[in-house]
């Protein structure tokens with residue numbers, strides 16, 4: 255299967271197709287150990303959704319603790335046993351919940367679930383390849399991810415519970431097993447799970463990069479790639495350059511935990527007893543961690559931004575505004591994301607000059623981000639907008655990207671961050687800009703490409719219900735947290751009732767918790783819609799959204815190799831919407847220029863004599879049309 259699926263896109267397809275016909279698919283090769291990128295995409299998606307639901311339930315659990323810190327919930331004890339003695343969450347377990355919630359959301363849902371799904375689905379389909387460069391490695395990538403997920407969840411079933419040092423697992427908590435229950439076996443398994451996870455991401459990323467570079471169909475030069483592909487491609491590069499640093503850091507941490515080294519430890523006292531470690535520094539961990547950790551937030555966000563470009567252009571029925579600027583801003587974010595990690599370390603006592611350098615690079619990232627926002631708004635401007643559920647989620651992303659991004663400008667300033675660090679202001683900021691925005695991008699992609707994955711449509715009415723409840727509850731949950739943070743309420747605290755000054759926030763915590771429960775209930779509408787529609791949804795046509803890109807030229811039924819005959823040739827960029835003088839308001843990338851010229855991206859034809867001649871002839875015939883539109 256593997257060899258049949260990889261091949262040169264320009265070769266004729268007949269022999270291979272012959273192979274497929276004789277190839278027997280068993281249940282195992284079709285659904286479990288599949289090497290077909292479309293099936294692997296679904297595996298990533300469904301695993302991601304399951305992990306997302308789990309992480310959401312964890313957040314509801316600890317939100318209930320924050321809203322009702324002194325109350326006892328007998329049900330907790332029934333469900334959680336020793337982790338909730340007498341119906342109250344154990345404080346150590348509270349920290350474990352926060353840790354695993356953050357870890358799962360960032361890595362398992364928004365890295366693997368989002369990139370894994372849409373890179374796998376769209377890279378071959380939108381570029382005109384029969385599969386990934388290496389379908390076998392692709393399969394491995396999923397199974398490494400799956401194993402990592404199982405290990406991460408298994409820590410709920412061990413005596414001392416899951417890791418509890420926060421998703422950033424700063425030493426010494428993470429390095430000294432006796433510091434808390436969550437620093438024991440749970441932490442070891444966290445490290446094992448994350449190492450497998452990184453292996454999965456690297457295998458996947460290498461595959462994405464080589465597929466984008468080598469397997470594009472005829473005519474698909476880099477400047478004709480949809481913005482989704484640009485964003486997946488650059489995301490894979492960011493992952494490839496930053497994840498290995500995390501693995502290196504993790505290996506050193508394992509040495510510190512198990513073999514008596516002191517990379518991260520020095521001058522530690524546990525219960526009055528001095529530990530023997532000397533000469534290490536927990537700050538080293540922070541440098542290594544955030545060298546991944548900051549790029550990671552763009553690994554999460556960039557694919558969502560790519561999906562948004564695609565969904566907005568399609569549903570506004572307009573060419574994306576500033577295609578080149580969009581690509582360059584993605585490249586700008588890619589490069590800059592590596593030189594800003596120090597903004598997480600302003601309070602570590604770094605030299606103020608160094609702090610100033612990180613502050614400047616951090617604030618410069620606002621420029622490409624603003625370019626993207628501006629381009630989205632300009633694309634929407636005067637569009638003939640179709641408010642599909644996918645479009646609403648894409649617009650929701652833009653909203654969160656703006657409202658959450660603005661607070662990033664505050665936090666990027668060292669002088670302000672020193673006050674706001676580790677308060678709920680930070681929690682509010684990152685939940686809006688990467689939590690909510692990226693989740694909305696992912697949901698937008700699910701609604702948009704569901705017909706491509708399952709051949710059926712999701713129910714739009716349920717989609718609207720899902721969107722509005724989720725959108726409203728996200729703001730109700732995360733907006734009030736800004737004010738708590740400004741008032742100095744710290745994050746990662748189990749109970750605030752010990753502090754007189756924070757009691758006034760109790761009613762807000764109750765409000766936020768109920769808003770979070772509303773948001774969680776809204777996801778039932780989504781889950782029902784998703785799983786029901788896979789089997790019983792309305793059958794989709796081949797190109798339900800009247801889109802220009804290549805994935806909508808493949809048959810609705812899943813076939814190996816994606817196209818039954820030859821792979822189509824590409825003639826034009828992906829955003830020829832509402833072109834004057836054409837009978838439909840979209841022109842697929844496969845329509846030859848001679849049929850109707852693209853007036854949307856004129857640079858494309860400069861110097862291409864044939865194209866210029868066709869354009870002139872076309873203009874001569876269609877002068878009236880063109881002028882009307884001006």
Ligand code: HEM
Nearest residue numbers: 310313352353356359360420421681688689745746747770
């Ligand atoms: C159901 C919606 C969600 C709710 C109600 C929620 C709530 C919370 C709360 C209250 C905390 C603890 C803050 C603290 O004590 O420091 C937290 C931590 C966190 N959340 Fe969420 N969250 C949600 C969704 C998400 C999403 C979608 C992401 C994806 C980026 C995310 C990522 C994180 C991270 C990274 C942490 C930090 C964990 C740590 O401190 O180690 N959350 N969340």
Ligand SMILES: [Cu+2]
Nearest residue numbers: 548595597598
């Ligand atoms: Cu950062």
